[in-house]
Amino acid sequence: MxxxxxxxxxxxxxxxxxxxxxxxxxxxxxxxxxxxKADILQEKYPNFLDYKLHHLLIGSTFSGDLKExxxxxxxxxxxxxxxxxx
Numbered sequence: 001m002x003x004x005x006x007x008x009x010x011x012x013x014x015x016x017x018x019x020x021x022x023x024x025x026x027x028x029x030x031x032x033x034x035x036x037k038a039d040i041l042q043e044k045y046p047n048f049l050d051y052k053l054h055h056l057l058i059g060s061t062f063s064g065d066l067k068e069x070x071x072x073x074x075x076x077x078x079x080x081x082x083x084x085x086x
Contacts, residue, residue: 008052008069011078012052012053012056015053015056015077015078015081016056018081018082018084019056019059019081022084030084034057034058037057037077037080038054038057038058040075041054041057041071041075041077044075045071045075047067047068049066050066050067050068051066051068051069051070051071051077052066052068052069052070053069053070053071053076053077053078054071054077056077057077057080
């Protein structure tokens, strides 16, 4: 079983904060953007459930033993959250 390393844990906490800020603003636009992003990732990556940040994106829980952290390049969930400008 792989544990979440300190760098991943730090990123996850930062992104949880950004996600919470976006939802606290109560904008449906953000929720719709999350749904679109999740749909794109699920279609493009058959193993999307193996990605820790996919679970963060959709608000589900995950264990530290998932194989992957984030999607590459423009598919990155971290970049998606950081691009929100919160």
